[in-house]
Amino acid sequence: MTVAIGCDHGGFPLKRHIVATLENLGHEILDVGCYSEESVDYPHYATAVCQAILDGNAHRGILICGTGIGMSIAANRYPSIRAALCHEAFTAKMSREHNDANVLCLGARVLGVGIALDIVTTWLAAHFAGGRHLRRIELIG
Ligand code: RB5
Secondary structure, three states: OEEEEEEOOOOHHHHHHHHHHHHHOOOEEEEOOOOOOOOOOHHHHHHHHHHHHHOOOOOEEEEEEOOOHHHHHHHOOOOOOOEEEOOOHHHHHHHHHOOOOOEEEEEOOOOOHHHHHHHHHHHHHOOOOOOHHHHHHHHHO
């Protein structure tokens, strides 16, 4: 699948590891920046990733900032975007199965690289369960 990925300066060191993992898994990557640890404003990158999904240019998105909180707040402002801030693989899996999360948010200053890559691979492999969960998502709008 095509995965749009974006980060701010706090997320940049982790993004490089995630991009390498996505490449190894055979995914297409749409990297919207940023591209260094120079200070930037995370909402711009949340917008770029969400817009890529809404325009049909990416199936899923990954957003990384220092805590993942700013990115998740920003991404969830967009209709049809369901952004899940995850700190371990179980909630990442459930965010796909029960919430059909189309954006994964990560905190680079919270997670070690190994945990972050476990979250990413688990999240990408998990499938939406549908059924009663679809009804609940539709209630969100
Ligand atoms: C940047 O210092 C930091 O505020 C940002 O990466 C993120 O953690 C915001 O939620």
